[in-house]
Amino acid sequence: MVKVIVVYESKYGNTKLVAEKIIEGMRQVEGIETVLNELKEVDLNKILDYDVILVGSPNHFGGPTGSVKKFIDKLGKLDLEGRLGAVFDTYMGKDFNKAVKKMEERMSEKVPGIELILPGLSIKVQGMRGPIVEGELSKCREFGYKIATQIKT
């Protein structure tokens, strides 16, 4: 079994929904065990139990939230050599990929032991509180499926 943890922060529930759909996609592949965890409930020591770590954040002021940044920094203090990872965000307006890029940079800098297995996913919401723009949810399932097939090989 390959063990995957998806950690997310979500003020209005949209990033949570993205995380759930990613997991739905991953579960289409056999042999993957998935756990969904809200950031504030994460037990950092448990992270070591997982082979793959996904981190999701809403875009707040052009980047990930402060808590997500702190979480990535904390991951850097664990020995995660050889683990795999990927990131995702939700955004409004024109900030496609902005938080994702910043999370990827931070992961590479602070958590070099985690190899990012595919480019991050950036999902558009219609307004501050959502909902997610039509057609975006299928991208989440595809992202999850792609990750699952990749980590099985």
Ligand SMILES: Cc1cc2nc3c(=O)[nH]c(=O)nc-3n(C[C@H](O)[C@H](O)[C@H](O)COP(=O)(O)O)c2cc1C
């Ligand atoms: C304090 C705050 C700042 C935000 N700043 C941005 C921003 O700079 N760019 C952007 O595209 N969206 C911004 N947004 C919109 C969020 O990206 C949107 O609320 C979020 O994707 C919804 O996800 P959630 O339901 O998981 O909280 C901001 C939202 C909040 C609450």
